[in-house]
Amino acid sequence: MKILSASQTRSADAYTIAHEPITSLDLMERAAGALVHWLKQKYTAQIPFHIFCGPGNNGGDGLAAARLLHQDGYDVWVYLLEASQNKSSDFTQNLERLPQAIPVVRVQTEEDLPAALPKGSIALDSLFGSGLSRPLEGIYAQAVAFLNRQPAPVISIDIPSGLFADAPTPAQSAVVQAAVTLTFERPKMAFLLPASGAYAGEWHVLPIGLHPTFLEQTDSPYHLLVPQHIKSLLRPRQKFSHKGTFGHALLVGGSYGKMGAITMSGHAALRAGLGLLTVQVPHIGYTILQTALPEAMVLTDDHAHHLTRFPEDLTKYQCVGIGPGLGQAEASQLALERLFQQVTPPLVLDADALNLVATDRLLRQHLPPHSILTPHPKEFERLTGPATDDFHRLQLLKEFCAQYQCYVVLKGAHTCIGTPAGEFYFNTTGNPGMATGGTGDVLTGILTGLRAQGYSALEACQLGVYLHGLAGNLAAQAEGQISLIASDLYKYLGAAFRKASE
Ligand SMILES: NC(=O)C1=CN([C@@H]2O[C@H](COP(=O)(O)OP(=O)(O)OC[C@H]3O[C@@H](n4cnc5c(N)ncnc54)[C@H](O)[C@@H]3O)[C@@H](O)[C@H]2O)[C@@H](O)CC1
Numbered sequence: 001m002k003i004l005s006a007s008q009t010r011s012a013d014a015y016t017i018a019h020e021p022i023t024s025l026d027l028m029e030r031a032a033g034a035l036v037h038w039l040k041q042k043y044t045a046q047i048p049f050h051i052f053c054g055p056g057n058n059g060g061d062g063l064a065a066a067r068l069l070h071q072d073g074y075d076v077w078v079y080l081l082e083a084s085q086n087k088s089s090d091f092t093q094n095l096e097r098l099p100q101a102i103p104v105v106r107v108q109t110e111e112d113l114p115a116a117l118p119k120g121s122i123a124l125d126s127l128f129g130s131g132l133s134r135p136l137e138g139i140y141a142q143a144v145a146f147l148n149r150q151p152a153p154v155i156s157i158d159i160p161s162g163l164f165a166d167a168p169t170p171a172q173s174a175v176v177q178a179a180v181t182l183t184f185e186r187p188k189m190a191f192l193l194p195a196s197g198a199y200a201g202e203w204h205v206l207p208i209g210l211h212p213t214f215l216e217q218t219d220s221p222y223h224l225l226v227p228q229h230i231k232s233l234l235r236p237r238q239k240f241s242h243k244g245t246f247g248h249a250l251l252v253g254g255s256y257g258k259m260g261a262i263t264m265s266g267h268a269a270l271r272a273g274l275g276l277l278t279v280q281v282p283h284i285g286y287t288i289l290q291t292a293l294p295e296a297m298v299l300t301d302d303h304a305h306h307l308t309r310f311p312e313d314l315t316k317y318q319c320v321g322i323g324p325g326l327g328q329a330e331a332s333q334l335a336l337e338r339l340f341q342q343v344t345p346p347l348v349l350d351a352d353a354l355n356l357v358a359t360d361r362l363l364r365q366h367l368p369p370h371s372i373l374t375p376h377p378k379e380f381e382r383l384t385g386p387a388t389d390d391f392h393r394l395q396l397l398k399e400f401c402a403q404y405q406c407y408v409v410l411k412g413a414h415t416c417i418g419t420p421a422g423e424f425y426f427n428t429t430g431n432p433g434m435a436t437g438g439t440g441d442v443l444t445g446i447l448t449g450l451r452a453q454g455y456s457a458l459e460a461c462q463l464g465v466y467l468h469g470l471a472g473n474l475a476a477q478a479e480g481q482i483s484l485i486a487s488d489l490y491k492y493l494g495a496a497f498r499k500a501s502e
């Protein structure tokens, strides 16, 4: 699903108004209807709503929602913040339509704000939406501070007021901290990025019927991974298939004290549907692997504690995953240098393999094209240097993927896959329970297992991050987020495959 910028969203509104056709006022009515429908599912008419409306169409949404809630028997208070002379015409018309019975407070100075919102009420933030053009100041910033002080939960309409949809919001800006954001048609980029995403709280997308032709014809490099797409990628197993049908993968990693990482990758690769798995570990890992992962074949390095060389013949493997628990011994670095100078099967590189690539220019120069790299933000910073903000980081991601013709899985709450073609795919599954050691090793195993089965690099990345997060969600449902550990992810991977194919 494409993610649209604020200006593309404006064009989508305009195209819908011209081609559906529908008046701008009726489109706003539809948006307000969707908002109120959502609110009514969640809150009874005993819950009072305090609605803070700015001068633009976002304020217009708030006014229309106020009228609809009032008609449905809810207690509604409206606060108007319209210091700006540029009131939108839909705002003005919705103000004229507001029933007399709704109390309206005109807020010009801070003194016009109430001391506090009554206990048990909900605040709706419709101060500014995607039309925000500069940080909030004066009474608007004071209203934001007021809302952020209230114990009452704040529900933002379309986007938390003060947050830029697709540019960095300057530090120290006044931004509403929403408990929930009800956004129209598509999530905003800002919701997916670490510095801004937390302002949106839990966000929900409300479709308002923007014109499908516009959505099809508009190009965006930014995409959201959605269940329908994931389902379309999954390949069912055929009756006469055999283990050779599902690929043979090699996983290389583990070092003294870090054998668990590669063991977990191995479990995950097999649970991802892989036909055959070989794991190469330092000598000391032999018994550990054969005991903890009896389904895998084990090759041992001559060295007891770390990797010194890859197997001579790699042609029998359809994918090689390298890195979990690898360590950064010089001999391992040299082994990687030799590997990169030959023709290799598709590679998945993680953890210390990435750290070695980051520090060794030769490795970077010879990075085999179409490799999959799975850095967390710190590992990514080692590869590219620091980013000044989240949008700059996306730019660095784009440049890195283009320069090295690789796929980078930049991990986080909304993991982002960057491609050599300059596209970005944001994941929608996963939860903070997954912020625990070893979950990245599980992802490496899943990606290696999928790639070896013949999924393309992009398909493997999309399926891998989505299923990894979905397994995390199913594990958290059963065990809770706090107690979730990395091995739960491969325990629930089967359930994730099942759910994704429903
Ligand atoms: N028909 C439509 O176009 C629809 C629009 N919708 C709503 O419209 C919103 C966008 O509306 P607008 O484009 O009117 O944008 P806003 O409601 O965000 O307001 C923009 C107005 O505020 C001014 N402004 C921007 N930043 C300011 C600042 N820091 N301080 C003071 N004034 C500032 C701008 O000059 C402009 O006049 C969306 O977020 C959504 O809520 C929805 O109703 C769906 C339909």
Ligand SMILES: Nc1ncnc2c1ncn2[C@@H]1O[C@H](COP(=O)(O)OP(=O)(O)O)[C@@H](O)[C@H]1O
Pocket (backbone or CB within 6 Å): 376, 411, 412, 413, 414, 415, 429, 430, 431, 432, 433, 434, 435, 436, 437, 438, 439, 440, 441, 442, 443, 468
């Ligand atoms: N708050 C979060 N929400 C969703 N997913 C998360 C969150 N925190 C971490 N994850 C996921 O957990 C994994 C952590 O990987 P990584 O940092 O490499 O851990 P490790 O090195 O311990 O294996 C990534 O796939 C990441 O997307």
Ligand SMILES: [K+]
Pocket (backbone or CB within 6 Å): 058, 125, 126, 127, 128, 129, 156, 157, 158, 159, 160, 161
């Ligand atoms: K808002």
